[in-house]
Amino acid sequence: MTGSLHKWLPILALCIGCNSAPESQIPTTVLQGATLFDGNGERIEKGIVVIQEGRIVEMGDSETNIPKGADVIDLSGKFITPGLVDAHVHFGQTGFFDGRPDALDLRDTLPYETVQKYLSANPDRYYEAYLRSGVTAVYDVGGYEWSLELPASAEENLNAPHVAAAGPLLTPVPQENLQIINTAEGKQLIQLTSPELGRERVKKHSQMGATGIKIWMIALNDSVFMNSLRAVQEEVGLQNNKLIVHATSLDQAKEALRLGAKVLVHSVDDKPLDDEFIELAKKAGVIYCPTLVVLRGYNNAAKALQNNFTVNDPNGAVDAQTKDMINSGHLFFKYYPNPETYEADVARESDYFAGMEAIMAANLKQVYEAGIPIALSxxxxxxxxxxxxxxxxxLEAMQEAGIPPSDIISMATRNGALAMERGDDFGTLEVGKMADLIVLEKDPSANAAHFRSITHVMRGGLLRPVNEAFKEN
Ligand SMILES: [Zn+2]
Structure with missing residues (x-):
């Protein structure tokens, strides 16, 4: 897990009194002097965090005992929060249209099967981008069966975020419409056509280690689907699993809550929430995962087709392949179906998404004010x-929606860990928890944009600067 001192070499410049621990002692690292945000809403000035074997063994204010022989790293004037948790990602998607041919079909140049083969063979492709963005845990809420192998393989890998995964999604969408985003070898989207199929899938995914069973949209008027969904709900209970539901209309979202969904992915974006929604959400004990920026992301990807999407990545965290793809977006403009209306389309889509984002933001504020847990995603x-x-x-969109930055910290850390069912392990800075944290130059409770001032990330006790590529450890 942790161990030899060479791991600390990258941050020796920050060390004061870097005493080597006597051989008989457990190597100990102490982060001293930073303002700590514990993820539970507490703030500690001039804090001390004592770390051994990848875990926090002591924590508190400046009176906290510093063990003899510890490596003490002076972080005075800096800020520490738990590592960020992104509660909604997809390792089976690339950040561009090659992973979503249903949105823009690049398959003549980039065959979907090839893209998926590469992703399944290289599931670590995005790990470093996550860690160097400060994200020490991610929840893959829908993908091919191989995504269910990631939680185990990523867990002990200090170059990876912790992963939880839901595996293939169940949906009312007819199988023939799903073909374009499934491969010949496997399905990430499965049409739910019968109660038997639903039960079988819940059992299978649960046995494979799925954290949650994901439903991709609810077809309220499709009685076969709805009957099958009720069987899924029942089997989810029997398997001691939970429902994750993608339901972006108010009617669908309410039905998801009536079914006892524990994680509601995406915001309600068609109309303002009502009292019934709030009541149902509280009763279900749901975690609301807003995904405010994914729509504008599609718009940005469309802009990339004319190289008009600038990636804001001062630390160079984005993996080289993705960067190349975005920067050579113009090569794919030929696949845009109506080139003559491209500019008007992009502008219209931008306005349309902005309107939806406004509804999503207002709904998020309402969810926040009602005290329903929210997880950054x-x-x-x-x-x-x-x-x-x-x-x-x-993070910035959540702040713009009206959530105070001091409250966003827990949503970006603890609540995601709870959604992943890993709240006992990480998501907060507490004695006994894994030493997953980030170091910032600026106070994140003053402005959520200050998360961009990240300088270091620690995963399992290993502290590294985020502005350079990871070395072997
Ligand atoms: Zn998604």
Whole structure:
């Protein structure tokens, strides 16, 4: 897990009194002097965090005991929060249209099967982008079966965020319409055609380690689907799993809550929430995952076709392939179906999405004021919503929606861990929890945009600067 001192070399410049621990002792790292935000709403000035074997063993104010022989890293004037948690990502999507041929079909150049083969063979492709964006845990809420193998393989890998995954999604959409985003080898989207199929899938995904069973839209008037969904709900209970539902209309979202959904992905974007929704949400004990920026992401990806999408990535966290793809977006303009209306389309779509975002923002404020738990989530992997760095746009959008930045901290850390069912392990800074945290130059409780001032990320006790590529550890 952790161990030799060479791991701390990148941050030796920040060290004061870097004493080597005596051989008989457990190597100990102490972060001293920063303002700590624990993820539960507490703020500690001039804090001390003592870390051994990848976990927090002591924490508190300046009176906290610093063990003899510890490596003490002076972070005076800086700020520490738990590592960020993105509660909605897809490792089966690339951040561009090659992963979503249903949105723009690039398959003549980039065959979907090839893209998926590459992603399944290289599931670590986005790990570093996440960690160097400060994201130490992610929830993949829908993908191919291989996504269900990631939680185990990422867990002990300090170059990876922690992963929870839901696996293939169940949907009312007819199978023939899903073909374009499924492969010959496997389905990430499965039409729910019978109660038997639903039960079978819930059992299978649960046995494979799925955290949550994801429903992709609710067809309220499709009686076969609705009957099947009720069987799914029942089996989810039997398997001690939980329902995650993509339901963006108020009617669908309410039905999801009546079915006891524990995670509502995306915002309600068609109309303002009403009292019934709030009541149902409280009763269900749901976590609301707003994904405010994914729509504008699609618009940005469309802009990339004329190289008009500038990736804001001062630390160079985005992986090289993604960067190349976005920067060579013009090569794919030929696939745009109506080139002559492109500019008007992009402008119209931008206005349309802005209108939806306004409803989503107002609804988020209402959810916040009602005290319903909210977890930061980006839907990264969708075109224009890049793995890792999109977290900053989402944080800012939450603030623009009217949530005070001091309250956003828990939504960006603890609540995501709770959605992943990992609240006992990470998401807050507490004695006994994993040492997953980030170091910022600026106070995130003053402005959510200050998360962009990240300098270091610690995963499992390993502290590294975010502005340079990871070395072997
Ligand atoms: Zn999604």
């Amino acid at each position: 980006t839907d990264a992997g969708n075109p224009g919503t890049l793995h890792g760095i999109s977290i900053y746009d989402e």
